[in-house]
Amino acid sequence: MGFVEIEDRDSVRWMTMSAPATKNAVPRTGWDELADAFDAFDASEQRALVVIGEGEDFCAGADLGGDLSASTSAASNAEWMRGPNRAATALHRLSKPTVAAVDGVAVGAGMNLAIGCDIVVATTRARFSEIFVRRGLTVDFGGSWLLPRIVGLAKARELALTGRIVDAAEAEAIGLAARVVEPDDLEAAVSEVAEALAAGPPLAQRFIKVAMDRSSTMTFEQALALEEQAQAILLGSDDLVEGAAAFFEGRPPEFHGR
Numbered sequence: 001m002g003f004v005e006i007e008d009r010d011s012v013r014w015m016t017m018s019a020p021a022t023k024n025a026v027p028r029t030g031w032d033e034l035a036d037a038f039d040a041f042d043a044s045e046q047r048a049l050v051v052i053g054e055g056e057d058f059c060a061g062a063d064l065g066g067d068l069s070a071s072t073s074a075a076s077n078a079e080w081m082r083g084p085n086r087a088a089t090a091l092h093r094l095s096k097p098t099v100a101a102v103d104g105v106a107v108g109a110g111m112n113l114a115i116g117c118d119i120v121v122a123t124t125r126a127r128f129s130e131i132f133v134r135r136g137l138t139v140d141f142g143g144s145w146l147l148p149r150i151v152g153l154a155k156a157r158e159l160a161l162t163g164r165i166v167d168a169a170e171a172e173a174i175g176l177a178a179r180v181v182e183p184d185d186l187e188a189a190v191s192e193v194a195e196a197l198a199a200g201p202p203l204a205q206r207f208i209k210v211a212m213d214r215s216s217t218m219t220f221e222q223a224l225a226l227e228e229q230a231q232a233i234l235l236g237s238d239d240l241v242e243g244a245a246a247f248f249e250g251r252p253p254e255f256h257g258r
Helices: 030-043 074-092 109-115 131-135 143-151 153-162 168-174 183-198 202-217 220-234 238-249
Strands: 004-009 012-017 048-053 098-102 105-107 119-123 127-129 179-181
Touching: 004 030, 012 030, 012 183, 030 074, 048 109, 048 183, 074 109, 098 109, 098 183, 105 109, 109 127, 109 143, 119 168, 119 183, 131 153, 143 153, 168 179, 179 183, 202 220, 202 238
Parallel strands: 012 048, 048 098, 098 119, 105 127, 119 179
Antiparallel strands: 004 012
8 A cells, every 4th residue: 555545536536645653744655656646636537636644634744764864965865855846746737626634734845735735624633834944954845935925925934934833723814724624524624625626617727726826926917918818718618608508597507628
C-alpha cells in the first residue's frame, strides 16, 4: 500500500494521504505519488477532487526521515526538492476544482498543500502553521506564492517569519479556511461542497481558476481582456444553453464541459 489512496464517489474523486502514524507526513516517495495522482485526476472523468488525510490529521509536511543533513551538498538538496516541486506544480495546474478537508495538523508543506486547493474546509481542531522557520528552513510547496495572495503580504510575513500555530477560528477569519465544522461533520460538509463543484460547468470553472491565479499579476485592463476572451468562448458553449434552459425550466442544470 502506498502513501496515496484513491476512491471515486460518482463524479468526485477522494484522495487520501495514508500515513497516520506520522500525521500523514509525506515520505520521499510520496511526492511522486501525489503528483501522479493529481495528473491522473486531471485526465479522469471525475469533476472534483477532495484531498484528505487518514485519521485525525491532514498532513504534517515532509517526512524528512534523515534524508537531509547539514553535510549534504546544495546540489543533492536541490535534487530532493524536485519531488515536492513536481507535486505542487501538478496541483496548481489542475483544471478542475479541488477541496482540502483539513482535520488536525496542516503544517509546513501540508499547510501549503491545503491552501493550494481551491477551497479549504477545516474542523474546529484544525491547526495551520508555516512551520519551516522553526526548523531553520524557508517556505516551500508554493507557500511563498500562495500565502500572500490569500491573507495579504503583512499577515503572510508574520505567519512565515514566526511559524506560529493558527487555530481554526483564526484560519477562517483570515481566509485560510472557507468553512469550519465539527470533526464529525467534516466528511459530510466536504461531500456537499465537492458534489456542488462536480455539478458545475467545467469550462467556466477552468476559466475562473485561471483568472483568479493570474489576478494579482495582471493590470485591470489585462484582466478585462482575459475575461473577454473567456466569455467569448463560454457564450458559444452548450453549457450556456443548458444553464439558461435549466433556469427557465426550474431544474438543476446538467453541464458537460462543451
